[in-house]
Amino acid sequence: MRRYIMMILAAAFATVSCENIVEEIWSSDNEAMLVLNAQLRQDETSHRIFVNCSSGSRSETVEDAEVTVSVNGGASVKGVPLAYTREGFGGYTLDYFDGYEVKVALSPGDKVDVKASWRSLSASASIEVPEACGVISAVDTAMIFVPAGGEDGHDYRSRQYSIAVQDRSGEKNYYMLSFQETFYRISPTGEKLAQMTNEGAFDSSADHLLHPMETSMLGDILGDDNRYNIFTDEMFAGASYTLKVMDSTYGFYDENWVMFWDDFQEGDYYSMDRVIRVYTLTFDEYVYLKSIVAANNDLGFMTEPVIYAENVTGGLGFVTAMTPSSYTIKFSAEPYEGVPPYTAYRYVDNLYY
Template identity: 30%
Template sequence: MANGSITVYVNGEKTETAQVEKLYNSSYEPNCTLKTLFRPGDHIRLEATAEDGLYRAGCEVEIPQPIGESIHVDTLRTLLRASYGMKDCMQYKITIHDRPDEKNYYRLIIEENAYRISSEDGIKYGPFPSYPEIINQEDIVLTDGHLTTADDEEFGILDMTVQNLNNVFTDGRFENGSYTLKVYTSVPSMSGFNKKDHLLLDVTVRVLSISQPYYRYLRAMNCLDSDDYNETFMEPVIVPQNVSGGLGFIGTSSEQQVTLRMIDQPPL
């Protein structure tokens, strides 16, 4: 999008017009950074132009309200049965409290951020973010009641269940109450970093409140991104869109998060 811009309106008032920046790295990639601070409950309208106004598109979204109470996270290093034996994993038990008296939609994200404090100059570098795969096969909410095991990958040939790759869920099984998600990831590691540096790694567990259209969009992407989706036997995927004058989807979220220090390794 050359010569493009995005104008932002919050609750009917214009807050900024941001111009497209030309970033050159391995490939040309246009980028537009917004400075407006959004708050839960805000109604947002975005109007985009390209080629000096020749092309125009827009969308309207609302920032959801976050979970009212803090989430609680317990961790345990354990073994989980995988296709080829037992796998060393980190288990997370994440307790959340549903927003009362309304239908709610959520997404779980686990983010790892690595840092290194250089042994040469003492400067702290990072974060270096990564997103480990979340194994949700044992959780009734994240699998929508379709619990699985490692054996299902080998023997579940006719299984019509698509994995919840985006880890989205509703409060349908714990409405107005609390629930503890149980998921797994690989064990956090600092492999690849210089062991002579002071190495740190934080894990941030994030529970996002999202809108129903955003939930439906991510459910559709579960199908399109999954190796389990079978076009022959399953219903066609309808991908929601909320952009007028163009194609695509813009989603918003609010979140509660907990950050845990998982590795604090002094220089060796």
């Protein structure tokens, strides 16, 4: 009997020597659809709208779509394609397409219709410009040294901000904190010769509202971030809250930044403005930005799928508007000392480098 059993088993094993049998199933969602995206800012008159065509595993830029924006049912304003050629490294030229520029003024409460059509495809979205939060107040700054926190392990100089935000009562609100810095080159006679504006970056990790839990290096490695500095009024509904953040503009900027400082002459002065903004977001925008961060941190099969907020009819994508309250800090002019001041630049042993 035993020998018989062993023979059966040997035969069975031989017939089942295959490893994985694979079958392929193709999902065939290849129908072309327009993807319409826009993040309109109430405080700007020039807005960028992006149109893509999604089909299967491709999403390609559409450069000849017809894009219109209408505010409160008024006349439609056409979008102008922003295509240009830039000289790149090594003499190569690169073609850029930066979406469609639409120039309209927006006010809180405006109803905005955005439409795009291309060939036989069309997509549209209707949104409302949100109200701004209460006035930002008590913006307070101080220069500090952050010990051993720089990228190279050295101390660096930073500026700390305390920004009080007044929540609008009676509704659930979603906010985003940002700042913009503008540098001016000033002649010895006080004439403004040039200016350059950058989107600044905040180090917000110490603020409880922006980062509710303790932060860590490994957390950052794993991408647990709040890169857009978004927050809700859950903890201070109808009241005010003071955010505590630092700027973190201690890195080199792009070539424009280098060229701007290269033009400085001995005896020039520089000054700077910092505009602190707290944008009111829609709920969908808040969720959408969180989804972008989550998708960036995708760890494959260990991660739940990301499903983006959508509000486009006839296509895909997300169109929204945000409204800021802002506060500008003006720093007085300082003499140029031969190297860019980089207000929060690395500073070790009294030497800039």
